[in-house]
Amino acid sequence: MRLAGREFTAMQDAGCYVNGTIACTSCHSMHAYEDTADQLSPGMRSSRACLQCHSKYEGRIAEHTHHGASSPGSDCLNCHMPHTSFGLLKSIRSHRIDSPSLAALDRPNACNLCHLDKSLDWTNDHLYNWYGIALTEMASETDTDDLAAAVGYLLSGDAVQRAVMANAFASEDARAASGDEWQIPLLVHLLDDPYSAVRFVAEKTIRSYDGFQDVDYDFLAPSTTRRAAADQIFLQWSNQQSSLDGINLRSVLLNADGTANSEQAKRLHEQRDRRPIELPE
Numbered sequence: 001m002r003l004a005g006r007e008f009t010a011m012q013d014a015g016c017y018v019n020g021t022i023a024c025t026s027c028h029s030m031h032a033y034e035d036t037a038d039q040l041s042p043g044m045r046s047s048r049a050c051l052q053c054h055s056k057y058e059g060r061i062a063e064h065t066h067h068g069a070s071s072p073g074s075d076c077l078n079c080h081m082p083h084t085s086f087g088l089l090k091s092i093r094s095h096r097i098d099s100p101s102l103a104a105l106d107r108p109n110a111c112n113l114c115h116l117d118k119s120l121d122w123t124n125d126h127l128y129n130w131y132g133i134a135l136t137e138m139a140s141e142t143d144t145d146d147l148a149a150a151v152g153y154l155l156s157g158d159a160v161q162r163a164v165m166a167n168a169f170a171s172e173d174a175r176a177a178s179g180d181e182w183q184i185p186l187l188v189h190l191l192d193d194p195y196s197a198v199r200f201v202a203e204k205t206i207r208s209y210d211g212f213q214d215v216d217y218d219f220l221a222p223s224t225t226r227r228a229a230a231d232q233i234f235l236q237w238s239n240q241q242s243s244l245d246g247i248n249l250r251s252v253l254l255n256a257d258g259t260a261n262s263e264q265a266k267r268l269h270e271q272r273d274r275r276p277i278e279l280p281e
């Protein structure tokens with residue numbers, strides 16, 4: 001389910017529903033909610049939502065997640081209900097409740113939604129080493145080189161993948177895992193995306209980065225104006241000192257000297273999946 005508003009359709013595929021008794025009211029409440037946003041029952045914006053039934057993980061979460069117990073990488077929701085559906089001009093949690101996997105690459109996997117600088121191969125290896133999940137054969141050559149998976153979806157994905165990824169680039173958890181000083185030169189390409197929704201999300205994400213709150217850009221302006229604004233934002237990034245320690249520069253389309261490989265980024269955006277996508281909201 002790639003669209004918001006189809007939560008029940010999605011949940012019907014979950015083991016918790018097929019072999020269990022999960023219901024919307026396991027986590028949401030019509031009246032006794034904690035705050036009006038999402039109408040979640042008290043405590044349900046956390047691993048508690050899952051531990052209420054999967055109590056065998058209680059007290060041994062890190063053993064299962066391979067992240068420190070207090071890491072965002074240990075929150076059940078982040079791996080099993082990642083933000084991969086799109087609606088209301090943002091991405092929302094998938095209600096399918098499944099596990100990170102590379103079996104269906106048209107949906108970004110939970111690991112690469114946080115580890116924005118890592119390749120699919122990296123995820124493949126960890127899923128195998130940590131969980132014994134059989135290695136997935138990567139279909140095309142671009143899937144197996146060291147391009148970060150998130151960068152591939154962001155630039156070359158279809159419209160939903162681009163929007164979902166642009167949304168992920170704003171996530172604090174993802175930036176804790178991946179650093180946040182290399183993303184701007186990639187995001188600027190989406191400021192001239194043919195989909196206004198993608199441009200809207202990219203703009204919002206760029207504004208969430210330090211120093212870029214007040215950039216002069218309007219996602220509804222004509223293309224020439226948008227491109228000029230994108231150039232300006234790119235220039236601002238180029239003129240700042242970025243700390244890129246620990247980042248595999250090639251994977252995120254930076255040159256060895258830390259400058260942006262804009263030609264390759266542009267090429268990937270031009271080669272994007274152009275299948276038309278309409279969201280009836």
Ligand code: HEC
Binds near residue numbers: 014051080
């Ligand atoms: C109302 C109880 C309930 C809740 C809430 C619940 N589950 Fe489940 N879940 C089950 C039952 C029952 C099963 C089937 C038996 C089993 O595999 O343990 C299941 C199965 C699963 C499976 C195995 C799926 C498969 O196809 O083999 C996963 C993964 C899972 N749950 C994760 C979660 C996560 C993560 C959450 C929180 C987002 C969650 N569950 C919330 C009851 C629940």
Ligand code: HEC
Binds near residue numbers: 007028046093
């Ligand atoms: C295992 C817990 C769980 C269950 C069961 C569950 N949800 Fe959710 N739901 C959540 C969480 C957590 C969020 C908050 C998402 C976020 O953090 O962005 C949410 C958010 C939502 C949203 C708001 C999306 C948005 O961001 O605008 C809708 C709508 C929704 N759920 C509908 C449903 C429906 C309908 C069902 C039953 C078919 C259901 N949920 C079952 C945990 C659950």
Ligand code: HEC
Binds near residue numbers: 057099
């Ligand atoms: C870092 C990612 C990650 C996090 C966080 C995570 N899981 Fe998982 N989980 C996985 C993966 C990957 C699998 C699939 C393993 C497999 O296929 O053998 C899995 C499988 C499962 C299963 C099905 C296998 C089983 O033991 O029945 C359940 C249930 C489950 N997780 C529950 C949880 C709960 C509850 C939490 C929070 C305490 C959680 N997970 C947090 C990655 C994660």
Ligand code: HEC
Binds near residue numbers: 112
């Ligand atoms: C919600 C965000 C999030 C998700 C989802 C997530 N991680 Fe992480 N991960 C982090 C953060 C943040 C760190 C940094 C250290 C810490 O807080 O645990 C980290 C650290 C790591 C590390 C050690 C440091 C490194 O970069 O080599 C590995 C390996 C890792 N994660 C692999 C995975 C894999 C594999 C998955 C999917 C099964 C996954 N993570 C899912 C956020 C996440």
